[in-house]
Amino acid sequence: MRIQEITNWAYGLTLVFTGLSAAAFIASSYSADRERVAVEEHLALDEMADMLALEADKLTEDTRLYVMTGNAGWLASFQADEAEEHRLEKAIANARAYEPSQQETDILTAIKSQAEALDVLESRAIDSYGAGDAESARAVVFGPEHVQVHASLMASVAAFRNATAARTSATVHDAKFRADFFGMIARILLALTGALFLGVLYFVLRQRVAKPLVEMAGVVRRLARQDYDIELRADARHDEIGDMANALAVFKENGLERQRLDTERRKEQRTKDLILQMMHRVQACQARSELAEMITLFLPQIFPGLSGSLFVLNERHSTLRLEASWGSPLRCAAEFEVSACWALRRGHPHLITAERHDVQCAHISPGGSTTLCVPLSALGEMIGLLYFEESDRELMQSFGEVSRLYLELIAENVGLALANLDLREKLLDFANRDPLSGVLNRRSLNLALERYADAKPNSLTCMMLDIDFFKKFNDQFGHDAGDMVIQHVAQILNETVGSQGQLFRFGGEEFTALLPDIAPEDAVSLAEELREAVARYPLSHHGQLLGQVTLSVGVARMGPGGPHVSLMNRADAALLRAKANGRNRVEIDPAL
Numbered sequence: 001m002r003i004q005e006i007t008n009w010a011y012g013l014t015l016v017f018t019g020l021s022a023a024a025f026i027a028s029s030y031s032a033d034r035e036r037v038a039v040e041e042h043l044a045l046d047e048m049a050d051m052l053a054l055e056a057d058k059l060t061e062d063t064r065l066y067v068m069t070g071n072a073g074w075l076a077s078f079q080a081d082e083a084e085e086h087r088l089e090k091a092i093a094n095a096r097a098y099e100p101s102q103q104e105t106d107i108l109t110a111i112k113s114q115a116e117a118l119d120v121l122e123s124r125a126i127d128s129y130g131a132g133d134a135e136s137a138r139a140v141v142f143g144p145e146h147v148q149v150h151a152s153l154m155a156s157v158a159a160f161r162n163a164t165a166a167r168t169s170a171t172v173h174d175a176k177f178r179a180d181f182f183g184m185i186a187r188i189l190l191a192l193t194g195a196l197f198l199g200v201l202y203f204v205l206r207q208r209v210a211k212p213l214v215e216m217a218g219v220v221r222r223l224a225r226q227d228y229d230i231e232l233r234a235d236a237r238h239d240e241i242g243d244m245a246n247a248l249a250v251f252k253e254n255g256l257e258r259q260r261l262d263t264e265r266r267k268e269q270r271t272k273d274l275i276l277q278m279m280h281r282v283q284a285c286q287a288r289s290e291l292a293e294m295i296t297l298f299l300p301q302i303f304p305g306l307s308g309s310l311f312v313l314n315e316r317h318s319t320l321r322l323e324a325s326w327g328s329p330l331r332c333a334a335e336f337e338v339s340a341c342w343a344l345r346r347g348h349p350h351l352i353t354a355e356r357h358d359v360q361c362a363h364i365s366p367g368g369s370t371t372l373c374v375p376l377s378a379l380g381e382m383i384g385l386l387y388f389e390e391s392d393r394e395l396m397q398s399f400g401e402v403s404r405l406y407l408e409l410i411a412e413n414v415g416l417a418l419a420n421l422d423l424r425e426k427l428l429d430f431a432n433r434d435p436l437s438g439v440l441n442r443r444s445l446n447l448a449l450e451r452y453a454d455a456k457p458n459s460l461t462c463m464m465l466d467i468d469f470f471k472k473f474n475d476q477f478g479h480d481a482g483d484m485v486i487q488h489v490a491q492i493l494n495e496t497v498g499s500q501g502q503l504f505r506f507g508g509e510e511f512t513a514l515l516p517d518i519a520p521e522d523a524v525s526l527a528e529e530l531r532e533a534v535a536r537y538p539l540s541h542h543g544q545l546l547g548q549v550t551l552s553v554g555v556a557r558m559g560p561g562g563p564h565v566s567l568m569n570r571a572d573a574a575l576l577r578a579k580a581n582g583r584n585r586v587e588i589d590p591a592l
Contacts, residue, residue, distance in 0.1 A: 017193040024186035035175035042168030049161040063122040067137040114153040292324030311385040336363035343373035378419030434505040437490030445504040460558040463513040464575040468583040470509035481541040552578040556589035
């Protein structure tokens with residue numbers, strides 16, 4: 001039952017009990033009034049009976065004293081009482097006002113008759129005594145008739161007293177019983193009203209309202225602090241408190257859901273922030289090594305529970321090679337053909353779950369973990385691949401629509417960054433390399449000299465190399481043959497120098513080699529090796545033998561505190577001496 005119904009019932013019962021108790025109190029008060037009136041009636045009737053008896057006795061006594069003593073005072077007293085004879089009639093009339101019973105009325109009538117008869121006898125005795133017949137007068141007042149009438153009168157008065165006493169006592173008893181009964185009923189009803197009030201206070205206000213409200217107040221305070229670990233007991237009561245408890249349970253569920261949504265929103269916002277940071281840094285990368293570092297730094301944070309790798313296409317766009325990896329990917333090959341990946345074939349991400357509802361890529365070994373291949377493209381061309389592999393099921397994020405959107409966004413930006421780096425490298429090649437020979441140009445030479453001079457000014461060796469009699473190749477066989485000679489010499493020189501230094505095209509048929517951290521004797525040996533390597537292979541062009549190609553070489557070393565211009569001048573001077581001394585030879589700067 002709902003609290004409102006309980007309070008309505010309690011309110012109604014309280015009104016009923018209060019009304020009944022009020023009626024009982026009114027009835028009890030009315031019965032008490034009846035009891036008081038009955039007592040007053042009994043006292044009045046009893047007093048009247050006493051008065052009748054006293055009046056009769058007093059008249060008889062006055063009459064007897066008069067006839068015995070002859071004292072006129074007793075006669076005067078008798079006459080005075082006789083003069084007030086109407087008092088008897090008044091007393092009887094007052095008695096009738098109390099609504100006597102028929103028996104009492106008959107007794108009153110008898111008393112009146114007996115009083116009148118007694119008065120006649122006493123008046124006759126007084127008259128006889130006044131006539132001088134004292135004996136007759138005494139015989140009348142002391143005679144049997146007078147005694148009989150007087151006794152009858154006294155007996156009637158006693159009977160009247162007894163009758164009125166019996167009637168009034170019964171009335172008093174009945175009124176007292178009714179007053180006590182209704183008083184008890186009123187007290188019982190008041191006790192029930194009080195018990196009902198106390199019961200409502202205890203069971204409704206304390207047990208069903210106050211106590212649950214105190215408990216719910218603590219729950220509300222904890223929920224207000226967003227403490228959703230609190231246990232809410234199921235309340236099966238179908239009342240307002242039950243509704244409030246159910247509302248708190250709904251509030252808790254809503255709070256948990258809101259907390260979960262807030263957590264997901266913060267998690268998603270953090271993912272977006274990480275992606276944004278990664279994109280800013282990826283686009284600012286100036287080398288593939290920096291790009292690989294950014295990917296291995298941010299992707300584990302963006303997609304926890306996933307390991308993966310970055311693959312880049314080679315120059316022939318036929319094979320992908322591993323560029324970087326994070327986590328511990330175990331199932332993907334380090335190098336594979338483009339045709340081995342379905343994502344690259346289709347140009348769309350390719351997801352393989354543990355249930356294998358799709359065809360598996362050939363570059364992925366069999367296993368139970370989920371894998372995802374995301375192709376990297378720029379301007380419609382495939383340039384690489386992002387590979388993801390499940391590594392931790394508890395931390396792994398599902399490849400849902402949001403995650404795949406992030407993956408595609410990351411893949412698009414990484415693809416653009418790779419394309420920009422490739423373009424940057426090509427532009428740098430165009431700016432720093434000679435387009436004919438493929439080696440570094442004069443501008444790169446100047447930059448390298450400054451860099452080496454600042455880093456290790458006393459350990460740099462310079463070689464100036466010149467193709468002997470180059471003009472005859474142009475004059476006799478044409479400029480195409482001359483270009484082929486330059487390309488042939490540049491290839492041999494570049495392969496021979498290798499990792500020991502850098503080769504530059506100084507201009508025309510001249511080349512320059514910078515060799516850091518090389519001993520003087522090793523530099524001379526390398527110069528001889530270069531000269532011999534070029535002279536070793538004769539050339540032909542369109543079926544025509546061009547003859548032997550030879551080099552003249554000048555070698556110089558950076559002096560203490562000397563400028564790089566001085567180094568090149570000394571190497572060039574050594575080269576001029578080699579040409580002057582017959583060409584196809586190596587000349588060394590005296591300071592070497």
